[in-house]
Amino acid sequence: MATFKEFRNNVKPNWCPGCGDFSIQAAIQRAAANVGLEPENLAVISGIGCSGRISGYINAYGFHGIHGRVLPIAQGVKLANREMTVIASGGDGDGFAIGMGHTVHAIRRNLNVTYIVMDNQIYGLTKGQTSPRSAEGFKTKSTPEGSIESTLSPLEIALSAGATFVAQSFSSDLKQLTSLIEQGIKHEGFSLINVFSPCVTFNKINTYDWFKENIVNLEQFPDYDPTNRVLAMNKIMETNGMLTGLIYQNTTRKSYEDLVTGFKQEGLAKQDIMITPDQFDKLVAEFK
């Protein structure tokens, strides 16, 4: 069985020292090993942004796509070969601005893909513009007077879109994050894991210290029931979206792959593609 080291490669990330993304990379590598994957059975699909580089830093099959389209690509991979474990990841701009449409529909579709958002409340790669996750009043290069749009709550949106797995974590909490990613991988359906990942270069407000002060860990509530959707929604609102842990899981809804008529367990990519003369004749007969 592969250890987390086997999910490492020899590429030095070009992230700024101290960037939250490093820990997310480590957590994915650990989680992959912990659930017993081999590198060749894991596909990491990533978006464009500082965060999007992650697929190049993990020893697995990696696909670095285009801005905002990580989820359709990831879903395509999963549909083609459901035997692969598919992790999609990218920034908050990638997933909640340009890619928001895909995020909502990937949630509705519920393919077995684990989506890890590296949420730094800002655009890192393009050097510091506002993101849908930025707080109101947040001053950036593109909002010199402070952001005047409301902050998007991906957790609430996910729940209302019918998500079957919603979690949130903080890149510094490697233990919790690793465990949530493992649970996400094992979850039979779409899992959204939003991870606070401080951008040390462009976000001077939502810093490590700021998160430590403001985060509410669900462990504080021993009675919390993550299968209760109403409770989950309330908790998100009560904590202003700052809670971490497994927020909601629905294990009764089947994944998309399991609901598609005629879809086999064996990856479609492995199945024979030549049709037989008999099958061909039947298809043609309809046009006579």
Next chain:
Amino acid sequence: MISQLSWKIGGQQGEGVESTDRIFSTALNRLGYYLYGYRHFSSRIKGGHTNNKIRISTKPIRAISDDLDILVAFDQESIDLNAKELRVGGVVVADAKFNPTIPEGIDARLFSVPITAMAEELGTSLMKNMVASGASWALLGLPLEVFNKAVEEEFGRKGAAIVEKNIEAVKRGAEFVLEQAGGPLDEFKLDAADGKQKLFMIGNEAIGLGSIAAGCRLMAAYPITPASEIMEYLIKKLPKFGGTVVQTEDEIAAVTMAIGANYAGVRTMTASAGPGLSLMMEAIGLAGMTETPLVIVNTQRGGPSTGLPTKQEQSDLNAMVYGTHGEIPKIVIAPASIEDCFYDTIESFNLAEQYQVPVILMTDLQLSLGKQSCEPLDYNKIEIKRGKLVQNVPALEGHDLFKRYELTEDGVSPRVLPGEKGGLHHVTGVEHDEVGRPSENAVNRQNMMDKRLNKLNDMYIRDAIRVDAPHETPDLLIIGMGSTGGTIDEARTLLSLGGISTNHITIRQIHPFPTKLLLPYLQKAKQVIVIENNATAQLASQIKMHAGFAEKIESLLKYDGNPFLPSDVHKACKELSLDGNVQRV
């Protein structure tokens, strides 16, 4: 006895025009006639005039006709709008309910049949299409049993009682009109057909069928006219082959999902029309850059923007050839017949994998939706070529990665699918090295650009240009693409009667442009006319740009939403040949 005639049915959208046409033409197909259909519709579901025209012939035909022999009309509007097409002595079969009249100046016979009344007698006005089609079938003097069989198939799943009622409706319509006319009309008596079984389908169905034959097992698409029939066909069929169709949230999702699935090893396509194609542009570049096979069908309709969504046009050529930023290799193929739609779809999937490039299969509305006879399709011609797809590659050492983008002589690198132990590599739209890692190294950049862009050097598809050149030095070389070929050929027959010799070339490989193949024909022609359904002569521009000869290339353009008629082409070619210039249609 005649060898061909044209029949049209018109009414309000949602009134049964479609189903009447379907039953009527299925029955004719059973008798072995060659058929060519044209649908005139607007982008409303209920209401609005719609009509379907079928040309019926004992010989192969691939064009609509200028004129009309029989018009079946559910309302006066259908008569008013279409009567001018009727040839002298033509026939109108119309519903007595609206007191039909033939517009002044039109010499046609009117059969006023109580279509609605008869249908209501049988229980529902829904059956008026059966009464109407029975009446027009009877006028042709064709065997009623064959017609009834088609009715049975259309309504069979609704139960025997419904079938019987519909057959009764057909009978009543037939009897009524025969009594009025005193028997079948002699002037509409068609020669017997060759009786050989043909297929009868629209281009979109041939593409759907071709994709299954090609091993396509996934489709990701967003509905749009005139592409939707492809996904509707495949969602019925793919589950039987283990696959499925995903209706995505938009075309960006459709194309990127297709890229993901192709990367992971399943032949996957998407299909759309202009607006969707525009949304796909960035992703087409991703496929080109990452050398991921991809098949996109673009069924052209009237542009720009929402344009004329239900009308004929061929104006996306530039978008397909040039679309996406930067420079990538790409193949654009234009089938010119239903048979082409089938075989070209298979070839598109093969080329996409052999060259690891995006392939756009372009049709136009008339080819996608016009129902036509098609020669039997040959199972033995189905070939699956997956290019340099490799399996069971040796294990990697240490931190090595598989050279997915290895620099090779032909520019095509071995491709391995996710899941292979020895195949780990990285894929990115960022410029990358041989294992797929981002690289800004200038030498690598140049090597990689050259590798990608040279892949298609001297690549020719089957019949890259289709040549019908009976003359060594014709008066006129006519060049077209897509659905216009049949119309051009009919015009050529007329031209040759007038002493003008013509050759005809259909360009099927739009990109990379098959310059070398075309040159000799351009050289020898006295004059060249390029015929296309757009306003800016996009095909002619390609020819002039790649092959030259601007001084002898003229254009015939039509962009009013309608396909060319043989008379349009005949007139323009005659003028050009006699006066040296062309008036716009």
